[in-house]
Amino acid sequence: MDEDEHSEADDYRLAEQGHHRRVGRPHSYDEGTIVDAERIAAQLRSDNPPLGARGRRLDRHAPFHIGLMASAGVAVTYGVVRLLGTASSVLILVAAAMFFALGLEPAVSGLVNRKVPRGAAVSLVIAAVFGVLAAMIVAAIPPLVQESRQFIEQAPHLLQEAQNHSSAIGRLNERFHIQQRITGMVDSLGTSTVLRAGQTVFGALSDVGIVAVLTIYFLADMPRIRATTYRFVPNSRRPRAILLGDEVMAKIGDYVFGNILTSLIAGAATFAWCFFLHVPYALLLGAFVAIIDLFPYGSTVGGFVVALAALTVSVPVSVATVGFYIVFRLAEDYLLTPRIIGRAVRVPGGVTVVAVLIGAALLGVVGALVAIPVAAALQLLVSELLFPTLDDA
Incomplete structure (x- = not known):
């Protein structure tokens, strides 16, 4: 081995030390x-x-800086804002896909660190994710079919009870005109409303499919996306940008992994509670709570649904279910989240609440989902860039 080859190998080994072990693996000479x-x-x-x-x-007197500031006029800025507004729905889907890809990236890079090729690692992670989703859907279908069959079988009996003025349902129907209200509601819906509902469902399923496909593409090509993104940073600031950017991406991955783990714990706790208290459809309710707990404060909504289902058993069981979810909510906020997610993102509780509220107001469900990792990223950037500048001013 000559001196140039030895130097190149040493440089590559040193570069390997600067490459984040949980982002963009494997490291290669193709990164230029x-x-x-x-x-x-x-x-x-x-x-x-x-x-x-x-x-x-940055040199504010550099020709590039002066030219850029001179060209960014009101018309250009207005045009960019209008363009972003027009493509906002598509950009939200792209951002959601990139968020999920960054969330799965630590798992993929972890497999790559264990000598698994990146293509195989992506395939394994995606197969695991879709396998879990498919298992939940398969588990949910039988209870839904059984519940629908029971409702169809009981519908004539319920109709007779509603027309019987001596029964409790009949007295409620006579007092509040429930049957007439339901009939009027169904008549008022009409064909157009049904078509709009179908279009909404089809659009939601299409969006989910687009996000899933984009997530797979982003995850498979993450090393190239990462390298290309850092190429937009000036060479003098690129090393610092790599350190900060990789840390932000790792925090997003830690948040997604921690969020999934706490959601699985919430689903398992729901299943155990419903199973031991004989609340119907324990597995379906556990899967529902696990999914909705992925979103901030989702376990509260899930607990309300489980408490309604517990009314079919008895009122005391429903009240006990409400108490169980109050205790679980406190345990999740002050025990699970700080230990699982808090160590990764390190965002104060007050900032978390404000971030979720602002994210939900701006981007709805997607905004609420990405609010906490975005707040963690902003907190890191402020502490590393803004505060030192202000301290030296």
């Missing part, structure tokens, strides 16, 4: 000049500061 930046990033990494010292300020 990013390898050089990661070699410098490995030299910047230390215990204090762990993400490298701040780089020098």
